[in-house]
Amino acid sequence: MTHPPVCLVEDDAIMGESLLDRFTLEGIKTHWFRTGREALAALERHDYALVLSDIRLPDIEGETLFRTAIEKLRAVPPWIFITGYGSIDHAVSLLKLGAMDYITKPFDLDELLIKMRAVCRHCAADNGDLPMLGPSPAMRRIAATLPQLARNARTILITGESGVGKEIIAQTIHDLAQPGAPLVALNCASLSESLLETELFGHERGAFTGATRRRHGVFEQADGGTLFLDEIGDMPLSMQAKLLRVIQDKRVTRVGGEVAVPVNVRLICATHRDLRARVESGAFREDLYYRINVIHLRVPPLRERKEDVLWLARQFLRDYAAEHGVEPKQLSPEAERVLTSHRWPGNVRELKHAIERACILTPGPLIGVDFLLEDDAEAGSEGTAFEPLEAYLRHCELSYIQQALAHCDGQIAKTAGVLGISRKTLWEKLKKLGVGQGP
Numbered sequence: 001m002t003h004p005p006v007c008l009v010e011d012d013a014i015m016g017e018s019l020l021d022r023f024t025l026e027g028i029k030t031h032w033f034r035t036g037r038e039a040l041a042a043l044e045r046h047d048y049a050l051v052l053s054d055i056r057l058p059d060i061e062g063e064t065l066f067r068t069a070i071e072k073l074r075a076v077p078p079w080i081f082i083t084g085y086g087s088i089d090h091a092v093s094l095l096k097l098g099a100m101d102y103i104t105k106p107f108d109l110d111e112l113l114i115k116m117r118a119v120c121r122h123c124a125a126d127n128g129d130l131p132m133l134g135p136s137p138a139m140r141r142i143a144a145t146l147p148q149l150a151r152n153a154r155t156i157l158i159t160g161e162s163g164v165g166k167e168i169i170a171q172t173i174h175d176l177a178q179p180g181a182p183l184v185a186l187n188c189a190s191l192s193e194s195l196l197e198t199e200l201f202g203h204e205r206g207a208f209t210g211a212t213r214r215r216h217g218v219f220e221q222a223d224g225g226t227l228f229l230d231e232i233g234d235m236p237l238s239m240q241a242k243l244l245r246v247i248q249d250k251r252v253t254r255v256g257g258e259v260a261v262p263v264n265v266r267l268i269c270a271t272h273r274d275l276r277a278r279v280e281s282g283a284f285r286e287d288l289y290y291r292i293n294v295i296h297l298r299v300p301p302l303r304e305r306k307e308d309v310l311w312l313a314r315q316f317l318r319d320y321a322a323e324h325g326v327e328p329k330q331l332s333p334e335a336e337r338v339l340t341s342h343r344w345p346g347n348v349r350e351l352k353h354a355i356e357r358a359c360i361l362t363p364g365p366l367i368g369v370d371f372l373l374e375d376d377a378e379a380g381s382e383g384t385a386f387e388p389l390e391a392y393l394r395h396c397e398l399s400y401i402q403q404a405l406a407h408c409d410g411q412i413a414k415t416a417g418v419l420g421i422s423r424k425t426l427w428e429k430l431k432k433l434g435v436g437q438g439p
C-alpha cells in the first residue's frame with residue numbers, strides 16, 4: 001500500500017536537503033518545495049500525509065500558506081511548522097489556528113521525527129512498525145513497549161477507566177504478534193456465573209439440560225492466538241480459582257468433561273477496577289492477581305493526556321469520512337477549544353461518539369461547537385468556549401488536587417507529599433478553592 005507523501009516547504013537548501021536525506025532513510029516519501037506558492041499549487045493537486053513548513057518563506061509567509069490552505073483545500077493535512085527561536089509566540093498562535101505542532105531551530109532530527117510520527121501514522125510505518133495510540137508521552141510510552149510485549153509476553157494486564165482504549169491496545173498487541181491467529185474477547189462482567197463458566201471452558205454434550213452438543217469455550221477458540229478477558233475484576237471468586245488452574249496447567253477441562261485439553265493462548269486481561277484494592281477487600285484472589293499481573297499497562301484517562309484529544313478527533317473524522325465515502329470534515333478553532341477543554345468522563349469512547357454525532361448533524365464541511373457535546377452549556381453555545389483565565393486555572397488546580405486526594409485516599413499529608421507542597425499550603429489551597437472548610 002502506498003501512503004501519501006510528506007510535503008516539505010523549506011527554502012534553505014542545506015536544511016531542505018538534510019531533511020530530505022533523513023526522511024528518505026526513514027522510508028518517508030517526501031515532496032520538497034522551496035516556495036509557498038509552489039507548495040500551495042501541489043497541495044491543491046495532491047493528497048499529503050503531513051505538511052512540514054518553515055514559517056519564513058521567500059514569497060508568501062508560512063502562515064499565509066497555512067491560512068490559504070485552510071480556505072482553499074477541502075482537507076488540510078496535519079501541519080507542523082519550523083520556526084526560528086524568536087517566533088515561538090507566532091508558532092503558538094498558529095497552533096490555535098489548527099496547526100498540529102511546531103519545532104524550533106536548531107532542532108534535533110529525532111525530535112522532529114517524533115513530532116511527525118505523533119501526527120502521521122505513515123511516518124512511523126517504515127520505522128520498526130511502532131503502533132500509534134496517540135501523541136501524548138503516556139501513550140507513546142505504552143506504544144513503544146507493545147512490539148516487545150507482542151514478542152515475549154504471554155500474560156498482560158491492562159487497566160484504566162472505561163473507554164480509555166484497553167481493548168484497542170489488546171488488539172494492537174495481537175495484530176503485532178499473530179495477525180492471522182484467532183483473537184477472542186469475553187466480557188466477564190456481562191454473564192451469570194454458570195454461563196461464564198461454559199463460555200470460558202466450554203461444555204460436553206449432555207453436561208446440563210440443553211447442552212445438546214459439545215461446545216468449545218473461549219480458551220479453546222483462542223488456541224494459538226489471544227484471549228482477551230475484559231472486566232476480569234468482576235469475575236466471581238469461584239471462577240477465579242478455575243481460571244487460575246487453567247492458566248497454571250495450560251489445559252482446560254470442559255464442563256461435564258473429564259479430559260483436560262491443552263491450550264496455548266496469550267492471555268490479555270483488562271479491568272477498570274483497582275485490582276489491588278479488590279485483593280485487599282477479598283473480592284479478587286491474590287494468587288490470580290500476581291499470575292495475571294506479570295506485565296501491567298496502565299492507560300491514563302483522556303483528561304490526563306489532552307495532547308491526544310485533537311489527534312484522536314481528526315482520526316475519527318477521517319474514519320467517519322472513509323466509512324461513508326465523503327470528504328473528512330474539519331474542526332473549527334472553537335470546536336477544537338471545546339474538545340480540548342472538555343473532561344471526557346467517558347474517555348475516548350465519548351470523544352468518538354461526539355465526533356460521529358457532529359459529523360452527522362453538521363451540514364457543512366466545518367464542525368463548530370453546536371453539535372459537538374450534548375451538554376450545550378459545556379459546548380459554549382453562547383458563542384464562545386472561553387472562560388476567564390483565572391477561572392480556568394482555578395478549575396484545573398481544583399481538579400488536579402481532587403485527583404491527588406482521591407489517589408491518596410484523602411490523606412492530607414500524603415497528598416501534599418505527592419503534589420510537592422506543604423500540608424499548610426494544601427490546606428490553604430483547599431480553603432481558597434472552596435473545598436469544604438479545608439480537610
Ligand SMILES: Nc1ncnc2c1ncn2[C@@H]1O[C@H](COP(=O)(O)OP(=O)(O)OP(=O)(O)O)[C@@H](O)[C@H]1O
Nearest residue numbers: 133134161162163164165166167168272348349352
Ligand atoms: N488510541 C486510540 N485510537 C483510536 N481509537 C481508540 C483509541 N483508544 C480508544 N479508541 C476507541 O475508543 C473506543 C473505546 O475503546 P476501547 O473499547 O478499547 O476501551 P476500553 O478501555 O476497552 O473500554 P471498556 O473498559 O469500557 O471496555 C473504541 O471505539 C476504540 O476504537
